Amino acid sequence: MQVKLNGEARELPEAMTILQLLEWLKVRRDTVAVEVNREIIPRARHGDRRLEEDDVVEVVTFVGGG
Amino acid sequence: MAEDKSAPGTAHDLLRIGQRTFRSRLFVGTGKYLSLEIMKQALDASGAQVVTVAVRRMALADRPGETLLDYIDRSRYTILPNTAGCYSADEAVRTARLGREAGLSEMVKLEVLGDERTLLPDPIETLKATEILVKEGFSVLVYTSDDPIIARKLEAAGAASVMPAGAPIGSGQGILNPNNIRIIMESAKVPIIVDAGVGTASDVVSAMELGVDGVLLNTGVAHAKDPVAMARAMKHAVEAGRLAWQAGRIPRKLYAKASSPQKDF
Numbered sequence A: 001m002q003v004k005l006n007g008e009a010r011e012l013p014e015a016m017t018i019l020q021l022l023e024w025l026k027v028r029r030d031t032v033a034v035e036v037n038r039e040i041i042p043r044a045r046h047g048d049r050r051l052e053e054d055d056v057v058e059v060v061t062f063v064g065g066g
Numbered sequence B: 001m002a003e004d005k006s007a008p009g010t011a012h013d014l015l016r017i018g019q020r021t022f023r024s025r026l027f028v029g030t031g032k033y034l035s036l037e038i039m040k041q042a043l044d045a046s047g048a049q050v051v052t053v054a055v056r057r058m059a060l061a062d063r064p065g066e067t068l069l070d071y072i073d074r075s076r077y078t079i080l081p082n083t084a085g086c087y088s089a090d091e092a093v094r095t096a097r098l099g100r101e102a103g104l105s106e107m108v109k110l111e112v113l114g115d116e117r118t119l120l121p122d123p124i125e126t127l128k129a130t131e132i133l134v135k136e137g138f139s140v141l142v143y144t145s146d147d148p149i150i151a152r153k154l155e156a157a158g159a160a161s162v163m164p165a166g167a168p169i170g171s172g173q174g175i176l177n178p179n180n181i182r183i184i185m186e187s188a189k190v191p192i193i194v195d196a197g198v199g200t201a202s203d204v205v206s207a208m209e210l211g212v213d214g215v216l217l218n219t220g221v222a223h224a225k226d227p228v229a230m231a232r233a234m235k236h237a238v239e240a241g242r243l244a245w246q247a248g249r250i251p252r253k254l255y256a257k258a259s260s261p262q263k264d265f
Helices: A018-024 B036-046 B089-103 B123-135 B148-156 B178-187 B201-209 B227-247
Strands: A002-005 A008-011 A033-036 A039-041 A056-064 B015-017 B020-022 B026-029 B050-057 B078-081 B107-110 B139-144 B161-164 B193-195 B214-217
Touching (some): A018 A056, A033 B089, A039 B089, A056 B089, B026 B227, B036 B227, B050 B089, B078 B089, B078 B107, B089 B107, B089 B123, B107 B123, B123 B139, B139 B148, B148 B161, B201 B227, B214 B227
Parallel strands (some): B026 B050, B026 B214, B050 B078, B139 B161, B193 B214
Antiparallel strands (some): A002 A008, A033 A039, A033 A056
């Protein structure tokens, strides 16, 4: 299944939820926010929300800034 | 010794922003440091309780390594996500929402800029974004120019703090228009925090001596030759300026006035 992840086309090994995606990416979950098709998916729903073909996914976090 | 009721950084002189209170009146950014270790030491030396961060796409290609948050003790610092790099109200609102989701805090440093060359605030988009975010329950600390009229409108729109620039971002020029800051202070009911443009400790003292409630800075520390030492200097500068403002300075006079008796010798 293909999605657009942080601006790039990515082939996912299988259908997955956001939670599974973050685990697959080995991403720390405590300081990320995830948007799917411009809608923020709250952390509590990461386990329920299944990704679909061609979803546009943004995974953001904090970086240094003023 | 009698307790000093006016001492900065004590329970008697707290900074209140929305529902939160802080002892330190210095807010520091986390950008532009040579290393995260130096940043960590500088944050520590600054005594700041609020640190700003930017919200960005996570670098997914990299091996999972150390991240900024590994170097920020969240039990000690309040994370203030910013909307830096946004040039419209829509972008800034989106970034603020993402920052709230990532950080689980209602505070946001709203920054909507006009163009990349000057990095000056876009007052119209800034006001629009403030209105939206306030409705959504954010505690909005809003970066703006030193224009007293815009500052008043941002406060009326519900900003928790108005943060006029001392000078353009990263310019280190100091407080370019103290008169405007003074006019902003006259009518403001929310905390006024000078954000951006300070280059060294004396700039921070000058800002605090105007009676502003705090200073937010980043480059002045991060790009100093010794960021940790400069962070310490900024901490003292905020406290010195606060004390001097509370103490009340003497009027400026054209002519000398002797400090020692002039007769009876």
